[in-house]
Amino acid sequence: MSTPLHIGFIPLVDAAALIVAVDKGFATAEGLDVTLVREVSWSNVRDKLNIGLFDAAHLLAPVAIASSLGLGHVKVPIVAPFNLGLNGNAITVSPALHAAILSEVEGDPFDPMATAQALSRVVAARRRSGAEPLTFGMTFPFSTHNYQLRFWMAAGGVDPDEDVRLVVLPPPYMVDSLANGHVDAFCVGAPWNSVAVDLGVGHILHFVSEILARAAEKVLAIRQNWSEKNPQTVAALIRATHRAAEFIADPQNRAEAAHILAQPERIGVDADVIQRTLSGRLKILPDGTVRESERYWLVGTEGAARPEPVQAAWLYAQMVRWGQAAFSPDALRTAMAMFRPDLYDAAIGRPAQPASVFGDVGAFAGPAFDAGDIAGYLAAFKIGYRKS
């Protein structure tokens, strides 16, 4: 008899491992009868997971952490036994803002430090001329997109709370908002950056893999008490998504994976656009200029699927840096403990390994991240933290 499961997801490419696990039959092979439920907002996914309408969900890693800590919402302990991928977001700017940044940039325009400093000069010039502050769109207050944008611009001297406006926009509204000037730039996951480029309304400035080498993005989120009551089911789900991640990582399967994801009841955008994302070859300018990075989105390679507690610690540090949470050693422990490499190792039959085996988050600026000294780490940054 197979186990019925309801799993929520948002139509984004990084739900791929979950969608492929179901539509390729990997979940069925593990004895799971999964119904995927497409949702329109992260708030809905979180709430439906919290109250048990979903057994598991495709969830922003910081939302899972916030839920476990009771930040901004009801406290429901969550576990993340599987990373649905690392990285995968990009920063896209309007053609006008791109031109302004390029005219100010000193050095390599693909170097995030150079662009962040250029942005700082653009911001200063706008202030002098009395122009409105630039507006950046991101997907959720507790999101990697929010932290990645903030980390990048703050490295160049732009205070994200003082010098620009950051606004939450649902991903499907991003492209329209850029086109009609409601925002000047955004940070979002695939496929929306590519959609903006294809429509000629946006230029991809950075892949977030240039800002952080290994950023936990979406996790497979499960309520902790449900996970403890259903260990076999959780292990089966980990194996099914793991197999799907390896399937997607194989270049030979990309066309098929893109076709599966493109279905209207899944992501519902053109398979070609999805395939570009899967291969890390993105058109970054409307004139057809392509950039390629193997690190653009990591799924099924380089240990991307293993939820490393250091990644959760970095995300928690960002919550502290930007005033969403006060620092507490207990909260840090809770955040790190909800990433469960032990469940992952056991499910796929690997010998138990130390918590973090794949190294640091690899940020482009600031000191090396030290989960053991978050106050010291944050004190090294000129912007953020002290204000809160």
Add this chain to the structure above:
Amino acid sequence: MGAEQSPKIVIVDDSPIRAAILKEGLREAGYTDVVHISEMQSLLARIYAFDPDIILIDLENPSRDVLEQMFQVSRAVRRPVAMFVDQSDAASIQASVDAGVSAYIVDGFRKERIRPVLDLCVSRFNAFAKLQDELDRTKSALEERKVIERAKGILMKLKGLTEDEAYVLLRSTAMREKKKIGEIAQSILTASELLK
């Protein structure tokens, strides 16, 4: 509501009909200060301008995530807003999620005052869903009747049957194959398209 002032309520809903039904229900219950926002582009600005005590939003609305930004400590926010739901309220969370609506209250607003608003909201949303459902069923029944009429016409022409005989044939085939009569009729239409 006693001597307390009627709370200011914002309804965020793409569906003007559902919003009107809810607004009417609130008005009947004595809540007079109610505004409906359907334009999502400047959602936060409009909410700040109205300065509500309660915000009601439908769960199919992606802009729910935009509201969550209001809970963040930020210079742009004059009054922090708290989510109504808390652990003690599992039943009402369940009821509102089932009905497809979510409620937010501004900090400082007494929690027990939201209860009647939310109950009303849930019942109106459910009433709307029932109406919608009935409408959908009526529509599809109408569609099915059209399909059956056309299938009867084809059978009458091809097999020289009367209208009653054509219907009996459709019905007996449906019973034998354990299918709906509309499905059999549809397959006749499809087959006749293919054989044209």
